[in-house]
Amino acid sequence: MILPIIAYGDPVLRKVGRDIDKDYPHLSQVIADMFETMYHARGVGLAAPQVGLDIRLFIIDASPFDDDEDDRPELKNFKKIFINAYITDESGNEWPFNEGCLSIPEIREDVNRLSHIKITYQDENFVSHEEDYSGILARIIQHEYDHIEGKLFVDKISPIKKRLIAKKLEAITRGMVKPDYKMKYPAVSKKRR
Numbered sequence: 001m002i003l004p005i006i007a008y009g010d011p012v013l014r015k016v017g018r019d020i021d022k023d024y025p026h027l028s029q030v031i032a033d034m035f036e037t038m039y040h041a042r043g044v045g046l047a048a049p050q051v052g053l054d055i056r057l058f059i060i061d062a063s064p065f066d067d068d069e070d071d072r073p074e075l076k077n078f079k080k081i082f083i084n085a086y087i088t089d090e091s092g093n094e095w096p097f098n099e100g101c102l103s104i105p106e107i108r109e110d111v112n113r114l115s116h117i118k119i120t121y122q123d124e125n126f127v128s129h130e131e132d133y134s135g136i137l138a139r140i141i142q143h144e145y146d147h148i149e150g151k152l153f154v155d156k157i158s159p160i161k162k163r164l165i166a167k168k169l170e171a172i173t174r175g176m177v178k179p180d181y182k183m184k185y186p187a188v189s190k191k192r193r
Contacts, residue, residue, distance in 0.1 A: 001033045001036065002033070002036055002037050002040045002181075002182060003033050003034070003037045003051045003052075003182075004051075004182040004183055004184040005037065005041060005046075005050050005051065005102045005103055005181060005182065005183050005184070006049065006050050006051065006052050006103055006183075006184050006186075007103055007104075007105075007172050007173060007175070007183050007184060007185045007186060008103055008104045008152070008154075008169055008172045008173055009169070009172065009173030009185075009186040009187060010052075010184070010185075010186040011186075012049050012052055012053075012054055013049050013050070013103060013147070013150070013152060014150045015049065015054040015150050016054075016148070016149055016150045017047075017048060017049065017054055017055050017056040017057070017147075017148035017149070017150075018054060018055055018056065019055075019056055019084045020055050020056065020057065020083065020084065021126070022126045024055070027124075028124070030048075030051075030053070030057070031057070031059065031081055031124060033051070034046050034048070034051060034057075034059050035059055035061070037051060037181075038059060038061070038102075039061075040181055041102050041179070041180075041181035042064075042181075043102045044060060044061060044062055044063075044064050044065060044140055045058060045059065045060045045061075045140055045143060045144040046058065046059055046102065046144070047059075047144045047147030047148055048147075048148065049147050049148065049150075050102060050103050050147060052184070055148075056083065056084045056085060056148045057081070057082070057083050057148070058082050058085070058144035058145065058147060058148060059080070059081050059082070059144075060078065060079065060080050060082070060140055060141065060144060061078070061079040062075040062078040062079075062136070062137060062140055063075060063076055063077070063078065063079070065136055065140075074137065075136065075137070078137060080123070081123055081124045082119070082121040082122075082123075082141070082144070082145075083121060083122040083123065083124070083126070084121060084122050085119055085120070085121035085145060085148065086119065086120050086121070087117050087118070087119050087141075087142070087145055088118045088119065088120055088130075089116075089117065089118040090114040090116065090117050090118075090142075091114060091115075091116045091117075092114050092115030092116040092134065093114070093115050094112040094113065094114055094115075095112065095113070095115055096110040096111065096112050097110065097111060097113070097136075097139055098110050098111075099111045099139075099143060099153045100153075101143070101152065101153055102179075102181070103152070104152065104153070104154060104169070104172060105172065105177050105179040105183070106168065106172075106177055106179070107154070107165055107168055107169070107172075109153065109154065109157045109161060109165070110157075111153050111156045111157065112156070113138070113139050113142050113156075114138075114142075115134055115135060115138060116132065116133070116134045116138055117132070117133050117134075117138045117141060117142060118130065118131070118132050119131055119132075119133065119141060119145070154169065172185070173185060173186055173187045174187045174188065175187065175188035
């Protein structure tokens, strides 16, 4: 089932996600719905807060970044579920990349992130993993991980740039944008939806 994506301004996007266990209600359906929602919106990642759940869960399918280039074969089949994830180390050089977010449609900004991460997480079977990632995979994971920490990519841009996009952010909160996927806006009354 395609779920509405929660828009900028909703308090759930600012909550730190809580750990879950294998008894979380309907977890396999939640994960399936998140993948369906992400693909429908043409995203490469989606975190549970973006569908209204304050839990430590995000999904990634990096294949759209592959672009059939031989120099990024690690992206071609990179499809993962991260449950109860914690980044334990970030290192390397900061590098800019133009980021966007399904919860913040029509806004893209350059964001600096460190190039290497170490992350612990559980998969959909609650098997624990500790893995290292670098480059674009590290960035995608860092972006989704921020969501379960109550952070958004616009928190990482300069105060001047944030002031320049303030009206656009307010427009998103008020539902004055028209992405081609279903959204839920915090400042729009239920009668207007």
